[in-house]
Amino acid sequence: xxxxxxxxxxxxxxxxxxxxxxxxxxxxxxxxxxxxxxxxxxxxxxxxxxxxxxxxxxxxxxxxxxxxxxxxxxxxxxxxxxxxxxxxxxxxxxxxxxxxxxxxxxxxxxxxxxxxxxxxxxxxxxxxxxxxxxxxxxxxxxxxxxxxxxxxxxxxxxxxxxxxxxxxxxxxxxxxxxxxxxxxxxxxxxxxxxxxxxxxxxxxxxxxxxxxxxxxxxxxxxxxxxxxxxxxxxxxxxxxxxxxxxxxxxxxxxxxxxxxxxxxxxxxxxxxxxxxxxxxxxxxxxxxxxxxxxxxxxxxxxxxxxxxxxxxxxxxxxxxxxxxxxxxxxxxxxxxxxxxxxxxxxxxxxxxxxxxxxxxxxxxxxxxxxxxxxxxxxxxxxxxxxxxxxxxxxxxxxx
Amino acid sequence: xxxxxxxxxxxxxxxxxxxxxxxxxxxxxxxxxxxxxxxxxxxxxx
Numbered sequence: 001x002x003x004x005x006x007x008x009x010x011x012x013x014x015x016x017x018x019x020x021x022x023x024x025x026x027x028x029x030x031x032x033x034x035x036x037x038x039x040x041x042x043x044x045x046x047x048x049x050x051x052x053x054x055x056x057x058x059x060x061x062x063x064x065x066x067x068x069x070x071x072x073x074x075x076x077x078x079x080x081x082x083x084x085x086x087x088x089x090x091x092x093x094x095x096x097x098x099x100x101x102x103x104x105x106x107x108x109x110x111x112x113x114x115x116x117x118x119x120x121x122x123x124x125x126x127x128x129x130x131x132x133x134x135x136x137x138x139x140x141x142x143x144x145x146x147x148x149x150x151x152x153x154x155x156x157x158x159x160x161x162x163x164x165x166x167x168x169x170x171x172x173x174x175x176x177x178x179x180x181x182x183x184x185x186x187x188x189x190x191x192x193x194x195x196x197x198x199x200x201x202x203x204x205x206x207x208x209x210x211x212x213x214x215x216x217x218x219x220x221x222x223x224x225x226x227x228x229x230x231x232x233x234x235x236x237x238x239x240x241x242x243x244x245x246x247x248x249x250x251x252x253x254x255x256x257x258x259x260x261x262x263x264x265x266x267x268x269x270x271x272x273x274x275x276x277x278x279x280x281x282x283x284x285x286x287x288x289x290x291x292x293x294x295x296x297x298x299x300x301x302x303x304x305x306x307x308x309x310x311x312x313x314x315x316x317x318x319x320x321x322x323x324x325x326x327x328x329x330x331x332x333x334x335x336x337x338x339x340x341x342x343x344x345x346x347x348x349x350x351x352x353x354x355x356x357x358x359x360x361x362x363x364x365x366x367x368x369x370x371x372x373x374x375x376x377x378x379x380x381x382x383x384x385x386x387x388x389x390x391x392x393x394x395x396x397x398x399x
Numbered sequence: 400x401x402x403x404x405x406x407x408x409x410x411x412x413x414x415x416x417x418x419x420x421x422x423x424x425x426x427x428x429x430x431x432x433x434x435x436x437x438x439x440x441x442x443x444x445x
Contacts, residue, residue, distance in 0.1 A: 016426070023430040027437025034431075034438040298420045305412035 043156040043200075043244050046213055053130040054079050054146050054211065055123075059115045061086040063137035064095055066257065071099035073140040077147075079133070084119035086110060092137075111384045113230040117221045126214045135254070136208035140167070142253035149211040149252040158216045158244020159235065161202065162209035162252040163189060168348065177265045179354035180361045181258040186342045189250070197248035201295035204276065205246060207231030209254035216243045226282060226381040229275025236283040239292045265361075269368045270375070277376030307366045335359060 027034050056074045074081045083101040085093045087109040097103045104119045125132050149160040166182035196202040225233035259265040285296045317327030343351035
């Protein structure tokens with residue numbers, strides 16, 4: 001053991017020394033290369049946006065169960081609401097129009113991004129507005145959603161991402177998948193999304209509740225996204241084309257409908273991660289020198305460690321230390337601290353009772369990651385983004 | 400909605416990534432400083 005430690009120390013020190021000497025030599029031989037401007041690529045400068053210069057655009061296909069409440073909540077922000085019905089065969093068009101939206105009914109099912117583009121062009125949103133909030137048909141935003149998002153839409157910002165809250169009504173308080181998602185959203189936004197927003201390295205946005213500059217939409221919307229998740233494509237294009245910063249607005253609140261069954265939960269996560277891996281392959285993430293690529297590289301490393309870490313931890317617990325049972329209880333306690341904080345912050349005191357489900361789902365998520373990677377390698381692009389929403393719950397007013 | 404928002408942060412892997420990220424950032428900063436030092440030396444000599 002001491003020999004191995006000694007060998008490792010000498011090797012690491014040697015490599016670092018070589019790198020240091022190499023860097024000195026590089027600076028000595030190419031002094032002009034060390035004097036590049038630190039921020040050669042700056043984000044574009046956009047103008048300020050007033051609340052009356054924001055439109056809300058909703059894409060919907062057969063969303064009769066939720067669309068009226070979605071439109072009503074969107075109207076309560078004070079913005080004009082536009083809706084495109086992607087060849088809905090239910091009462092979507094009538095309900096949305098009655099709730100106060102201007103509706104564009106499409107006769108042919110074209111998929112979400114193409115439907116959004118058709119509405120953007122058809123209503124001339126790029127001409128009359130400076131920013132557009134794109135919402136899903138089951139999202140209920142808070143009345144101050146637009147003003148809270150605009151507070152973050154500074155000159156360099158192209159996209160503002162809203163704050164997700166799982167809609168977890170009392171009648172579904174014992175649904176484990178809603179509990180899992182509520183916890184995951186809370187943790188993801190409390191940690192990763194805030195850090196990514198600060199450093200402008202956000203790799204995924206909430207396509208269901210984000211605000212975009214029209215200058216940005218003019219560029220990304222006409223393109224047919226080659227990935228299964230349209231907003232994954234948009235955010236990668238925003239970074240690669242330097243269309244502006246992507247920031248998070250924690251006060252721009254939106255309630256989302258999430259899967260309520262295991263198959264729906266699995267399918268949705270598989271689709272999201274499949275799109276994520278398609279984006280990594282298609283946009284050659286990690287193969288450019290940029291802060292975004294560096295941060296994404298670290299995130300991918302996290303995924304690798306996360307997937308490998310599950311079985312490895314179980315094996316270690318079983319073969320060393322205090323034993324499997326005690327080890328598992330320790331893990332449970334560690335996760336329990338986080339879940340406890342989430343229960344307090346989300347005001348769902350029942351959340352800690354779902355701890356075993358959260359841990360099992362956490363193990364299952366590793367399978368999804370591998371499944372999605374295989375899927376992306378086999379199918380790195382798609383012809384068009386298709387609608388694939390979990391079953392919706394009919395809603396009344398959400399708090 | 401998109402991507403990896405359902406991915407939980409588990410202690411060990413997150414800590415490991417934070418450690419690796421910090422080490423890489425620190426090493427990068429060190430190398431850039433040393434490269435600037437090399438450039439400065441060259442300018443002094445010429």
